[in-house]
Amino acid sequence: MTALIDPLVGSDMELDSLTQSELVPATVFKSSVEVNKAVALEIAELIRKRNEAGQTCVLGLATGSTPVGVYDELIRMHQEEGLSFANVVTFNLDEYYPMQPDELQSYNRFMAEHLFDHVDIPSQNVNIPDGTVSPDKVHAYCRAYERKIDDMGGIDLQLLGIGRTGHIGFNEPGSGIKSMTRLITLDKVTRLDAASDFFAEENVPRRAITMGVGTIFKARRVILIAFGEHKAPIVRRSVEGEVSPAIPATFLQQHPNCQYMLDTAAASDLTRFKSPWLVGPMQWNDTAMRTAVIWLSQHLGKPILKLTDEDYNEAGLQDLLADHGPAYDINVNVFRTMQRTITGWPGGKPESARKADDPKLERDRIYPKRVLIFSPHPDDDVISMGGTLIRLADHGHDVHVAYQTSGSIAVFDDDVLRFTDFVSECNAVFNIDTKVTGSLEDHIEQYISNKQPGQVDSDQIQQLKGLIRRGEARAGVRACGVPAATNCHFLDMPFYETGRVRKKPLSQDDVDIIVNLLRELKPHQVYAAGDLSDPHGTHRVCLSAITKALEVVKKDDWYTDCDVWLYRGAWQEWEPEKIEMAVPLSPQEILRKRNAIFKHESQKDRALFPGVDEREFWQRAEDRNRNTAKTYDQLGLPEYEGIEAFVRWNGKQY
Numbered sequence: 200m201t202a203l204i205d206p207l208v209g210s211d212m213e214l215d216s217l218t219q220s221e222l223v224p225a226t227v228f229k230s231s232v233e234v235n236k237a238v239a240l241e242i243a244e245l246i247r248k249r250n251e252a253g254q255t256c257v258l259g260l261a262t263g264s265t266p267v268g269v270y271d272e273l274i275r276m277h278q279e280e281g282l283s284f285a286n287v288v289t290f291n292l293d294e295y296y297p298m299q300p301d302e303l304q305s306y307n308r309f310m311a312e313h314l315f316d317h318v319d320i321p322s323q324n325v326n327i328p329d330g331t332v333s334p335d336k337v338h339a340y341c342r343a344y345e346r347k348i349d350d351m352g353g354i355d356l357q358l359l360g361i362g363r364t365g366h367i368g369f370n371e372p373g374s375g376i377k378s379m380t381r382l383i384t385l386d387k388v389t390r391l392d393a394a395s396d397f398f399a400e401e402n403v404p405r406r407a408i409t410m411g412v413g414t415i416f417k418a419r420r421v422i423l424i425a426f427g428e429h430k431a432p433i434v435r436r437s438v439e440g441e442v443s444p445a446i447p448a449t450f451l452q453q454h455p456n457c458q459y460m461l462d463t464a465a466a467s468d469l470t471r472f473k474s475p476w477l478v479g480p481m482q483w484n485d486t487a488m489r490t491a492v493i494w495l496s497q498h499l500g501k502p503i504l505k506l507t508d509e510d511y512n513e514a515g516l517q518d519l520l521a522d523h524g525p526a527y528d529i530n531v532n533v534f535r536t537m538q539r540t541i542t543g544w545p546g547g548k549p550e551s552a553r554k555a556d557d558p559k560l561e562r563d564r565i566y567p568k569r570v571l572i573f574s575p576h577p578d579d580d581v582i583s584m585g586g587t588l589i590r591l592a593d594h595g596h597d598v599h600v601a602y603q604t605s606g607s608i609a610v611f612d613d614d615v616l617r618f619t620d621f622v623s624e625c626n627a628v629f630n631i632d633t634k635v636t637g638s639l640e641d642h643i644e645q646y647i648s649n650k651q652p653g654q655v656d657s658d659q660i661q662q663l664k665g666l667i668r669r670g671e672a673r674a675g676v677r678a679c680g681v682p683a684a685t686n687c688h689f690l691d692m693p694f695y696e697t698g699r700v701r702k703k704p705l706s707q708d709d710v711d712i713i714v715n716l717l718r719e720l721k722p723h724q725v726y727a728a729g730d731l732s733d734p735h736g737t738h739r740v741c742l743s744a745i746t747k748a749l750e751v752v753k754k755d756d757w758y759t760d761c762d763v764w765l766y767r768g769a770w771q772e773w774e775p776e777k778i779e780m781a782v783p784l785s786p787q788e789i790l791r792k793r794n795a796i797f798k799h800e801s802q803k804d805r806a807l808f809p810g811v812d813e814r815e816f817w818q819r820a821e822d823r824n825r826n827t828a829k830t831y832d833q834l835g836l837p838e839y840e841g842i843e844a845f846v847r848w849n850g851k852q853y
Contacts, residue, residue, distance in 0.1 A: 219478050220470045221438050222452040225459035227466040231426045231739075234460050235268030238358070238422055242273060243282050245356055250286045257348075258289045259357035259415070260314075261368075262306045264736045265424050266358055270314040271704060277318045284320035288351055290344075291327040292359070292368040293409040296337070296382060298330030303655070304396050305330065328380075328408040341380040341408065348414065357418035361425050364388050365433050365446030369409035374447045378411030412450050421457040423448070425465040427739075428771050434461060435468035467774075477515050483522055485536070490776040491516055492533040493834065502835025503534045537836055540781045545587050545845075546570060546596045546724060565760060568723035569597045571716070575728050575741040575768075576606040577672035578799040582820050584726060584766045585679060585792035586784040587843050592680035596724075600676055601688040601716055603741045604695035605665035607656075612647045614801045615663055619643050655697075665691070667801055674798035678791065688716060694740060705740050705747075713748035721757035725749075729765030729846065738768060746848070763848035769819045773844045775830050780846075783839035784824060793817050 218225070228234045242258065249256035260266070276282040291306060300307035307327050315325055326347060332340045348354060359367050364386055370378065371386040384406055385393075394400040415421065425434050437448035438459060451457045463472070470478055474494055481487060495514050496503045511520040511529075523529050544552070547563040570591055574580035580588060580600050591598050619640050646657055656664065673683035681687075692709045717725075727745045728738045742765075752758055764780060767773055784792070796817040797803060803815060814822070824841030832838040 218471060222440075223438055223454075223457055223459060225434075225438055225461060225466065225469065227461050227463060227469075227472075229463060231268060231462045234424060234426070234462055235272050238269045238424060238460055239272035239276065241422070242269070242356060242358075243276050243280075246282065246284065246287055249355070250283065254286070255351065256287045257351050257353065257355045258287060259354040259410070259418055260289050260291050260310065261358045261360050262291065262293070262309045263360050265360040265426060267313055269358070269424070274314065274317045282318075284318045287320050288324040289320070289326060290348055290351075290354060290410070292415075293407050294328035294330045295404040296328075296330045296332075296406045296408050298404060300327075300329075300331070304393075330408065332408075337382050337408070341382065344380045344410075345414065348417075354418040356420040356422065357415055359415070359421060359423040361423055361430065361433060361437065361448050362389055363392060363429070363433055365437055365448045367412070367415060367423070367448050367451070369407040370412050370415075370447045372445045372447065374412050375444060376416065376450045376453075377413040379413050380408070380410050382406055383409055412447055416450070416454060419456060421451060421454055423451065423457065423459050424461075425459065426462045428464045428467060430465045431468040434459070434465050435470075438469060476518065481518055483519055486776075488519065488523065488529065489533050489536055491519055492529060493537075493776045496834055497830075500833070502833070503537070504530050504835050506530050534835065537775070537778075537831070537834060540778050541783060541831070541836065541842075542780060543590070543783060544594065545780065545782050546591050546594055549595075565723050567594070567596045569720060570599065570724045570726070571720050571722035572598065572600045572726040573713075573728065573741065573745055574600055574602050574672075575738045576604060576609070577602045577668040578606070578675065578796065578802055578816065579728055579738075579768055580672075581675045581679065581792065581795040581799070582816050583728065583730070583768050584843050584845075585675075585795050585820070586788045586824070586841065587726075587766075587782045587845075588676070588681070589679045589788055589791050589795075590782060597686075598681050599686045599688060599720055599722070600672070600681065601690055601713075602669075602672055603690050603692050603713075603744070604737060605661075605689070605691050606668040607661045607664035607696075610664035610667050610801045612650065612660075614667055615643060615660055616647060618663065618667055661696075668799075671799045671801060675795045678795040678798055690716065692741070692744065694744075695737065705743055709744045710747045710751070713744050714751050717748060717752050718755065721755075721761075723760050723762070725761060725763045726845070727763065727765055727848070728768055729848075730768035730771055746850075749848070764845040765848055766843070766845055769816055769823075772823050772827055773846055775827075775834065777846050778827075778844040780844070781827070781831065782843045782845070783828070783837075784841040784843065786840045789821060789824065789841050793821065796820065 226237075228237065246256045273282065277284065291310060294306045295304065298305050302308065310325070310327060326344070328344065329340060361367060364372050366372065366374075366386070366389060369383055369385060369389070371383060371389065374383075385404070390400055390403040390405070393403045397403045433446070433448070437446055437451070440446065440449060442449045442452055466472055474491070475481060476491060492503060492506070495506060495510060495516065498514065499506070499510060501510070506526055508520060508524065508526045511517070511524070511526055519529065520526065546568045547566050549566045553563065572580050572584070572588060588598065588600075623640055642657070642659060643663070646660060669689055672689075673687055676687060677683045690712050692712055694703045694705050694709050697703055727742055729742060730738050749763065803817075821841065824843060827842040827844055828839040831842060
């Protein structure tokens with residue numbers, strides 16, 4: 200029988216009981232890396248099996264950021280282990296319509312760049328919907344695509360992702376279980392999710408050609424992959440909810456051989472992770488108790504210290520009560536644990552600020568500290584932990600901020616023109632005669648006036664956009680009390696510098712940049728973005744670079760005195776049961792943080808890539824901080840204006 204090391208309870212648990220509420224098999228891995236390896240291995244074994252039998256292997260493939268790691272692993276297996284794709288025929292799920300195959304956003308181009316150009320698959324074996332078919336022929340083309348799949352004997356294995364609306368392929372809500380390959384109008388949420396690829400929602404095509412749910416259903420094996428906290432709600436609804444055309448992925452519950460392959464973040468809302476005591480016996484450790492008590496408090500709307508024996512019994516927590524009760528003892532234990540997370544001294548207290556009866560906290564041992572904050576983009580530091588940054592600087596710590604990427608693609612062309620005009624006016628006012636500036640100004644004016652939606656900027660414009668964001672980053676940390684001239688580090692990691700939303704794979708050069716900075720500064724505290732819900736994937740790659748670098752330096756002498764904390768970004772907050780350090784913010788600190796965010800003028804009012812949340816970044820940050828404080832208040836803890844939350848890095852690779 201399959202067993203799972205459940206991160207909540209920390210022991211082997213039989214899946215039969217834990218997954219009784221799941222209506223489609225779901226396998227959960229510790230990280231996306233492990234998912235990618237497992238899926239690629241299954242595909243490779245199928246290819247080899249078909250090849251040994253002298254048969255063709257027919258694969259249904261998906262696009263987007265989710266399957267890229269699978270394709271990377273397949274390429275590695277081809278290059279290092281001799282995996283051949285000579286007997287493989289592929290059918291892709293979908294393509295935007297209309298769409299030229301060589302455009303940046305084309306799925307034809309995506310598949311070539313991420314898989315086909317790196318393996319030995321015959322070009323005639325590759326099938327991707329054609330976004331150039333004339334409107335009067337598109338329906339006939341779709342029928343022919345279906346026939347070609349049937350003529351090949353059907354799809355052996357279909358790879359899927361899942362959209363936030365529950366769409367698979369481009370089968371939007373309302374798609375029927377018998378739907379076939381067709382032209383479809385895209386849902387607004389889908390277009391919003393794709394807006395970053397097209398440099399604005401208005402540039403996203405309104406239609407697409409997609410395999411139907413019925414087409415997918417004919418595949419002999421279906422694997423759906425999902426990563427990140429932002430996918431957790433729709434994963435839960437599609438795995439545990441009722442079958443409904445409103446969520447096309449729920450139809451997969453009726454497929455005879457479908458499996459979800461998830462990382463722990465995407466699986467976090469499944470009952471076996473969120474409230475496993477509802478589906479099976481528990482082995483209660485401190486983490487599980489904390490999770491259950493906070494859940495019960497929120498479920499009943501009662502502070503922790505007011506929960507009763509009856510509350511525990513009626514909520515299915517009889518085992519917890521029997522093993523660790525009465526309720527009073529459990530309540531006090533969890534309440535004190537949550538209380539200890541709150542600190543106004545994230546870098547520790549100086550000797551003069553400690554009271555005689557204060558417990559000697561580990562973070563107090565070295566004071567002041569050298570602090571290194573990693574910011575994936577040039578504004579994540581102040582958006583995500585600006586209040587804590589201010590507190591650290593006010594307390595006299597040596598605070599450094601490392602901006603991992605330039606953020607250049609997130610600057611509007613109008614800002615480039617504005618800064619170019621400024622330089623031109625400066626030249627005139629100060630009588631500076633420079634032909635170089637004049638030629639650059641001419642280039643920018645001409646390039647931007649002729650620029651097409653989604654077109655990659657020239658090197659000069661990319662550099663200028665990067666300089667704009669550097670200036671804003673310096674202004675932001677100055678507002679927090681950090682000396683920008685000496686303590687800002689602009690890393691410009693190579694993986695990012697493509698001028699496109701889609702980046703290059705993380706390389707050793709990227710990791711080495713982080714390693715060198717760590718060894719140069721030898722920090723006592725490191726803060727990094729642990730937000731894997733970043734819709735563009737940059738946060739995930741940046742965190743991966745940091746964790747790989749930490750693995751390199753962990754044997755250095757200075758690392759013994761180093762603590763690593765993870766913060767969340769503009770999309771999610773840590774669940775209260777996971778929070779290990781909660782830094783309360785006063786109303787004045789909230790305003791100072793807002794002022795620091797405002798220094799990022801190119802991202803204010805309307806950011807180029809805001810995601811699906813229409814609030815400005817400062818509004819998201821303040822709402823999140825206030826909601827975290829409200830959560831603590833509702834649990835019966837002190838009431839604050841806002842709270843920024845952190846968890847310790849657990850040594851996991853991303």
